[in-house]
Amino acid sequence: MSVVVEGIGVTRYFGMGEARVTAVDHVDIAIESGELVMLMGDSGCGKTTLISLLGGILTPSEGKVILDGEELPFHRPALLPRVRREKVGFVFQMFHLIPYLTALENVMLALDIAGVRGAEARRRAAELLDRVGLSHRLHHRPAQLSGGEKQRVSFARALANRPKVLFADEPTANLDSRQSENLLELVRELREQHATTIVIVTHHESLKPHADRILHMRDGRIVQEERPAENEVASIDDPEKREYPSLR
Amino acid sequence: MPRFWLRDLYYRRLRVVLTVLGVALLSMLILLLGGIMNGLRWQAQRYVRFVGADAWISKERSGGVFVGFTLLDPEDVVPLVQAFGRGVMDERVGVSPLIFAHARPVVTIGGVERQVKAVVVGYRAGKLGGPSHRDLVRGRLFVPSPEVYSPEQRVELEAVVDESLGVEIGQSIEIGGYAVTVVGIVRDMMFVFDTPLIFMDIRAAQETVLENVLYVNTFLVKAAPGHTAEELVARLNDPDRGLRSVRAVEVHTSEETIETILTNYVTEPMRGVQFLRVMLWLTAALIVGMISYVTTMEKTQELGVMKAIGADNRYVLQMVLLQVLLTSVVGVALGVALALIAAPAFPIFVLVDPLEGLTVSLLSVLMCLLGGSFAAWRATRVDPMIAFRGEL
Ligand SMILES: Nc1ncnc2c1ncn2[C@@H]1O[C@H](COP(=O)(O)OP(=O)(O)OP(=O)(O)O)[C@@H](O)[C@H]1O
Ligand SMILES: [Mg+2]
Numbered sequence: 001m002s003v004v005v006e007g008i009g010v011t012r013y014f015g016m017g018e019a020r021v022t023a024v025d026h027v028d029i030a031i032e033s034g035e036l037v038m039l040m041g042d043s044g045c046g047k048t049t050l051i052s053l054l055g056g057i058l059t060p061s062e063g064k065v066i067l068d069g070e071e072l073p074f075h076r077p078a079l080l081p082r083v084r085r086e087k088v089g090f091v092f093q094m095f096h097l098i099p100y101l102t103a104l105e106n107v108m109l110a111l112d113i114a115g116v117r118g119a120e121a122r123r124r125a126a127e128l129l130d131r132v133g134l135s136h137r138l139h140h141r142p143a144q145l146s147g148g149e150k151q152r153v154s155f156a157r158a159l160a161n162r163p164k165v166l167f168a169d170e171p172t173a174n175l176d177s178r179q180s181e182n183l184l185e186l187v188r189e190l191r192e193q194h195a196t197t198i199v200i201v202t203h204h205e206s207l208k209p210h211a212d213r214i215l216h217m218r219d220g221r222i223v224q225e226e227r228p229a230e231n232e233v234a235s236i237d238d239p240e241k242r243e244y245p246s247l248r
Numbered sequence: 249m250p251r252f253w254l255r256d257l258y259y260r261r262l263r264v265v266l267t268v269l270g271v272a273l274l275s276m277l278i279l280l281l282g283g284i285m286n287g288l289r290w291q292a293q294r295y296v297r298f299v300g301a302d303a304w305i306s307k308e309r310s311g312g313v314f315v316g317f318t319l320l321d322p323e324d325v326v327p328l329v330q331a332f333g334r335g336v337m338d339e340r341v342g343v344s345p346l347i348f349a350h351a352r353p354v355v356t357i358g359g360v361e362r363q364v365k366a367v368v369v370g371y372r373a374g375k376l377g378g379p380s381h382r383d384l385v386r387g388r389l390f391v392p393s394p395e396v397y398s399p400e401q402r403v404e405l406e407a408v409v410d411e412s413l414g415v416e417i418g419q420s421i422e423i424g425g426y427a428v429t430v431v432g433i434v435r436d437m438m439f440v441f442d443t444p445l446i447f448m449d450i451r452a453a454q455e456t457v458l459e460n461v462l463y464v465n466t467f468l469v470k471a472a473p474g475h476t477a478e479e480l481v482a483r484l485n486d487p488d489r490g491l492r493s494v495r496a497v498e499v500h501t502s503e504e505t506i507e508t509i510l511t512n513y514v515t516e517p518m519r520g521v522q523f524l525r526v527m528l529w530l531t532a533a534l535i536v537g538m539i540s541y542v543t544t545m546e547k548t549q550e551l552g553v554m555k556a557i558g559a560d561n562r563y564v565l566q567m568v569l570l571q572v573l574l575t576s577v578v579g580v581a582l583g584v585a586l587a588l589i590a591a592p593a594f595p596i597f598v599l600v601d602p603l604e605g606l607t608v609s610l611l612s613v614l615m616c617l618l619g620g621s622f623a624a625w626r627a628t629r630v631d632p633m634i635a636f637r638g639e640l
């Protein structure tokens with residue numbers, strides 16, 4: 001399997017001098033095509049910061065990110081939006097759907113941004129919403145949808161431009177456990193159908209069985225790696241395990 | 249097909265409607281102020297154009313009949329004009345004497361006596377300076393006095409007045425203590441600031457406004473066929489061989505005369521109005537700018553999400569500017585409509601010129617876009633991290 005996202009020495013500081021915070025600290029990470037990776041760790045350990053860096057939303061202080069074979073052009077910020085709309089999909093904790101647009105239009109907006117318009121956009125958006133099981137909610141506005149439904153629309157929007165990798169920041173934080181479970185089932189299906197790589201930040205231990213790999217963060221570093229299927233746990237701090245294949 | 253920028257406008261429609269109304273009101277004011285100046289400009293030229301003289305002869309350095317004071321003796325000047333103008337001036341019309349005097353006649357309208365502003369124009373029927381019977385809306389011309397003056401000759405005090413004076417044929421108006429009978433009505437015979445003209449025989453004017461002094465204010469001459477106004481004026485004005493070489497006079501074309509009137513009655517006094525217009529434009533830009541800015545600030549979350557999912561600066565810029573453009577175009581269009589409706593109801597003469605209206609509208613839209621462009625620029629600066637973190 002090939003690597004789609006690779007971070008090399010990715011570091012991000014916030015603030016200056018005394019108040020300087022190292023949110024992400026020299027992280028090396030490689031995510032393989034089609035993988036479903038979960039990112040876990042205590043609040044403030046740098047999960048959100050890391051996926052924003054990998055997705056080309058936030059510029060690293062040090063290190064580089066290679067996405068789909070292309071180094072992200074952080075030195076030329078004007079080029080980043082293209083990468084984001086063509087290669088990356090994002091799902092946010094607070095859904096962030098546009099309130100005055102229907103579910104269908106929210107998905108179409110992502111297509112519009114990428115230059116896909118008219119009947120083609122409508123068809124693709126309807127198809128995506130059908131995939132996430134919302135074909136009966138096309139013309140509802142976010143206010144008329146449940147949390148789970150809103151998050152499904154978010155996933156449909158994130159997948160609209162057929163991204164190589166989808167980053168979701170605590171997508172289940174505002175959902176109950178049954179909704180969360182359903183959403184994860186859906187995410188797995190979507191991954192099969194779209195052959196998309198998915199990175200999910202979550203606090204929900206119960207979702208761990210859905211992941212191929214779980215990365216644990218602490219103080220801006222990835223400190224432990226789990227593979228639930230193989231019942232394998234590798235401590236990154238253990239020098240013996242440094243050779244782990246998916247880590248550099 | 250949803251146009252997302254339109255949907256956004258619709259979502260915030262109350263604010264959009266208020267902005268449109270604000271812009272409409274301002275552009276209406278801008279247009280009306282322009283209309284007032286246009287009206288003044290029209291009135292400033294109206295009389296001179298109507299007269300159609302080629303040369304206006306007035307006392308040297310007097311400022312001319314419209315903006316200064318000039319008094320000339322016909323017995324002295326007329327023969328000289330005829331002599332110096334020979335060949336270049338139209339002999340059939342000859343030299344037309346003219347009195348043009350601001351007056352405060354007392355008129356009775358609806359049983360109430362009122363002193364009003366007016367200009368008394370004294371001329372000779374058949375010569376330049378006033379209406380012929382063809383120009384009358386109704387009634388007749390005054391009875392002309394004989395060309396040759398005799399002291400015993402009684403002068404008929406009759407007048408042809410502009411309808412805006414509000415008096416009817418047969419009514420009497422009082423000018424300088426004399427009762428003058430209205431015998432005819434003309435239309436659109438006004439001087440600046442809606443001042444109606446009162447036309448009288450030159451002798452009647454001398455009697456009522458000049459205490460019967462046999463002087464006049466100015467003389468008008470027409471160029472002979474085949475000669476231009478400039479030739480005629482150049483001939484008379486020649487300081488060595490023209491009229492000017494023997495008498496302290498100056499001669500101007502109609503165009504020069506109009507220029508003088510415009511400068512003195514429109515351009516200079518209206519500078520404040522022009523300034524006000526510029527202020528109104530700035531206000532329009534400010535209003536649109538402020539509202540778009542506040543709206544953009546309120547939308548940072550949405551803008552951040554759009555940028556996070558790949559919208560580039562062009563997309564965001566286009567969205568905000570299209571919204572500003574639509575809002576201001578609708579506002580300005582409404583303003584034009586309001587101005588057209590309000591113009592006739594205005595207490596002073598307002599002339600809304602369609603071409604000027606168009607330029608003014610374009611300028612107003614441009615100003616609004618300028619105001620909105622700050623908000624648009626601000627929108628491009630929104631950090632997409634907001635999508636992850638909420639308000640930064
Ligand atoms: N813009 C910023 N300015 C200063 N510090 C920041 C900024 N963004 C993040 N941080 C800091 O960076 C660290 C990592 O933040 P991050 O949001 O990535 O953590 P997280 O793992 O996503 O936490 P949570 O689980 O609470 O969402 C925190 O200490 C946070 O305070
Ligand atoms: Mg977070």
